[in-house]
Amino acid sequence: MEFISATVIIILGCVARLLFLRRRNLRGPPCIGGWIPWIGAGFEFGKAPLEFIEKARIKYGPIFTVCAVGTRMTFVTEEEGINVFLKSKEVNFELAVQEPIYRTASIPKNIFLKLHEKLYVMLKGKLGTFSLYQFTGQLTEELHGQLKDLGTHGTRDLNSLVRQILYPATVNVLFKKGWFPTDERRIREFHQHFQAYDEGFQYGSQLPECLLRKWSKSKKWLLALFEKNIPDIKTHKSAKDNSLTVMQAMLDVLEMETNEQKGPNYGLLLLWASLSNSVPVTFWTLGFVLSHPSIHRTIMEGISSVFGTAGKEKIEVSEDDLKKLPLIKWCILETIRLRAPGVITRKVTKPIEILNYTVPPGDLLMLSPFWVHRNPKYFPEPELFKPERWKKATLEKRAFLDCFVAFGSGKYQCPGRWLALLKIQICIILMFYYYDCNLLDPLPKQSSLHLVGVQQPKGQCRIEFKQRK
Template sequence: MATDYYNIFLLWERPVIVFALLVFPLGVAVLYPIYWGRRREMYPPCRGWIPWLGCAVQFGKAPLDFIEESRRKLGPVFTLKVAGKRLTFVTEPEDFDCFFGSDCVDFQKAVQLPVRNTASISEESFFETHQNVHDTIKGELAPPRLQKLCAKLNVKFAQQLTKWGKVGRSDLMSLVRRSMYVSILDTLFGEHVLPTSNQEAYLEFEAHFVRYDDQFEHGTELPEIFLREWSRSKKWLLRLFAAVVNTEEKQTRLDETLLHAIIKTVDRPHAPNYALLMVWAALANAIPITFWVLVFIYSDQTILAELMEELEQVIGGRGKDLTDLHITQDDLQKLPKLKWCVLEAVRLRGAGVITRQVTRSFTLRGYTIPSGDMLMLSPYWAHRNERVFPDANCFLPSRWENADLSKNQFLKGFLSFGGGRYQCPGRWFGLMEIQLFVAMVIYKYNITMMGPVPDVVSTCF
């Protein structure tokens, strides 16, 4: 016993041991509440246990299907760990206001890196000019300006649609793409500013842009070394837009276009980059949606007959040449069933996911959503919520009769154009151009579909 007391006495003579014995209880007293507090925080249920990779492999195979599978397993709020990122999904309509309106989330920070990767726009330039670019596009494509833009598109669409011929068999997407690409580019950029008049030059542009668009989703995340062909097309397009900007700066135009407004808004070194991004925004969504509208309409003879009757009441019976057909913005307002078809196609074939970055932790449904997470919302699945859209998987244009479209009010729960401060700035122009193109096609052509309506591909964008 005396020896034990002696050993303890010797321990107290060692400063390091004395320090440790004094500090350890103090450390426990300070850190335990912090640790316990963190343990008490409830984070959303999570999938993806593999370090860094998470569930990227399963997610990448069929993103939309995997999102819905995760919702069923984990509940209305859940997190997917994908390639070093935490993607936290909200899936119930009651929580969407938080996604769009919370001051704890940020749209610009969510999209800055994808913008840099796909258009080579620096972080500094993006944050300095993004809001001004958004507001410029919103102003240039606002409803009061649509009458003039509609008249230009009417002429351009007529020129392109006459090239379809009278009888034939072709790929509908290719026909729509070529007709709309040329028309929209000439309208928003100026007559032949881009290579739309020379067949060989245009085909080269189309090939590069289609490749750029097809792999755009991968380009937002993957290094260009893994996307060599995509990177080559991106650089080709940037060189083209650099030459366009250089030429247009020296021109004096009485009728300036959206391109010229953008050039004046952004810093000069990045003007070609913003021009590329603007063209992508103008073409990437409008063309596929137009294709789907036509597919849905021509696959349902009852709907087609109703639209034909509506068209005849507004612009007269068939017989006019397309170059003599003048459909105004006012005429389009008198074609509600056509607009219902467009919006219903947008509902069914709109964006897969939209995102915000969490800048400050907040609580949702009892879960702590930590700062740094990417907050995700899937319009694709939100539009298939049977509580909001009965018979959600069916193409039912008549459901839009309940929307007050005369006041530009969509159905509750419709999210394809986003929400909040940075709602899609070109949505009214986009709806107008699709309505106009579809009206002209229906007026002029009898189309027979060679197969059933194709299934949608499971992608996020």
């Protein structure tokens, strides 16, 4: 009898718990799953993730959960959810990215969690606004060299042209002057492997490496390249002021904080972070400007007023010069608004309340800068390229427009954002100063597949350039 009573109590307790959990689940956001366990909505989501996000927002409202490939992703699209994403102490950046970083750079989670704060502080200081003056001259010098190699005239795919200019300039500044290969065969190898790694990064961050043979081969090639060159990078001395490059400063932190030899892995991560977004932003900015004749004309007039009308003299670009050409920075920021990352992510560590819904711990909280930047409530006429909207931003105080979230926000806002903007500004100034440029093709649409990082072009776009006389 006692056994029967105990059994009844246990059964009733289980039923009560199930009812309680079901009631709690009613407070969860609308959930999009699928009929295949673990895969969930993975197939539909993977076909065109940007379009999937917007269709789900229209159908389910400003917050919804997508279950795909064993992961719960809860998307927020309006102010309350955005504020929770950016400001809540119950969401965590490091826990959200530790698995993707392990997959893409082979950095173990325990080492990443141990070093991330220290490396972030170092990068924030090294790449912050008060340190930018150290890079202006270096970038100008490197970009001069790359533009000189273009010759007097030519026709090229704009994306390939930008890669040819920015790959070596960025590598030589951040890692070691002269480190980028100069031999044609080695240059082709670098381009081939970095492009394969970059294009497959999104899939490499989610799937086992054994399923991505081409991507895995390029990842290993890049790691081997760093393995071979780390000793040389470490001992390199600046000929001018004996200052450390960013990679050298990173190696110092690694050596001080851990016995693990992870220099090549962090070198790969720094390489990807410094090139993966700045290259497409430069492509799109040049493309947008050349597609808008009045904006192009105004920029050319500004460059001529600061540097003169001829294109032959070797010019130096200073911070004061950049301040006299605000339209170029406005164009870059407007480009980033229109081609922003598909998602940025945090991990929920404790239950959080958003719009009367409870998001459980373990969910990835997802924000889509691409779609936030297309909300007319925040950005009127959102599909139009309107750099003049950035007049309202107090850029001299390093403040962007409200709800501009391409660089993240809060504690772990992108530490390289100011250097990236500086590099792209100088590149555009020098390109337009030395060459008359025209697009030969319409500007392509962005790919609908890209979630990680700035949107890539869907197709080629040729540019004709002629040296100015």
